[in-house]
Amino acid sequence: MASTTVPQSGSSGGPAQAPLDLSGKRNRDISEQLVKWFLIGCSMLTVATTIGIIGILLYESFEFFRHVSIWKFLTGTTWTALSRGDQQQFGVLPLVTGTLTTAFISALISIPLGLSAAIYLSEYAGARARSILKPVLELLAGVPTIVYGFFALTYITPVLLKPWLKVGAFNGLSAGIAIGIMTLPMVASLSEDALRAVPRSLREAAYGLGATKFETSVRVVVPAAISGIIASFILAISRAVGETMIVAVAAGGSPAGQTAVSSGLFDFTQSMQTMTGFIAYTFSSDVARGSSQFYSLFGVGLLLFVMTFLMNVVSQWVARRYREVYE
Secondary structure, X not given: OOEEEEEEEOOOOOEEEEEEEOOHHHHXXXXXXXXXXXXXXXXXXXXXXHHHHHHHHHXXXXXXXXXXXXHHHHHOOOEOOOOOHHHOOEOOHHHHHHHHHHHHHHHHHHHHXXXXXXXXXXXXXXXXXXXXXXXXXXXXXXXXXXXXXHHHHHHHHHHHHOOOXXXXXOOHHHHHHHHHHHHHHHHHHHHHHHHHOOOHHHHHHHHHOOOOHHHHHHHHHHHHOHHHHHHHHHHHHHHHHOOOHHHHHHOOOOOOHHHHHHHOOOOOOOOOOXXXXXXXXXXXXXXXXXXXXXXXXXXXXXXXXXXXXXHHHHHHHHXXXXXXXXX
């Protein structure tokens, strides 16, 4: 048992030594080391999982690109991967076009509405209104994406779009609107956090110069928080690019954009297939392992991973490049 002594006065007036029990220190040190190595193990597990995912994508994609030219894959305008024999063509541009189209439509919905909601919550809403509205807004993020898909299929298309546009039952516009509603809470929440991080002294300085609340919000607070706002935009678009169930349900299962890619015209009111939609549709069908259709899944998945990875890199760069640091 570890112990030390401290001086005490004895009955004879001289100092006496009393033991101080430090027996728990060794146990605490062991506990701290166990916690440390447990946390390190958790961190290494996440790194190993990421490396494993990338490794599998690269390995399986290598098998695909042994038979399909990378150049033809990236520049081809016809995608008939599920056809038989000589009818198979692996030009991924129709899938990329469908993916970017739905992501662009979703950005038109989520970015202006999300930023407007963030400005209201940060600059205009009182404490009571904010405590009610923000949880309600973030509740949209908890809705399963399959529900958004059915909402687009049964309400957005027949009720909102068909009275005004000639749209098919499956179309990219409806899917893009649903994705925009889904990503709106991400833009609103992240942007609102960035706006509230701006020091109040900047607002008071603007008020002192005679600026109105709207002018202060738009010309002072938003530019000061621009790094976090732009990062939220990019993350929302990246989330839209990777969305699966909404496009699988509402956008359709045929890459109808392949002829439009070559002609330069693209009709977002008709059925289109995205990269994630193709992966979901193919896995639900009878595809033999080791076939060209099977390996095409990993080629598309690798391209999708690269796209979303680059978007996240850009988001991090923008956040660092335009970040404002206040005392």
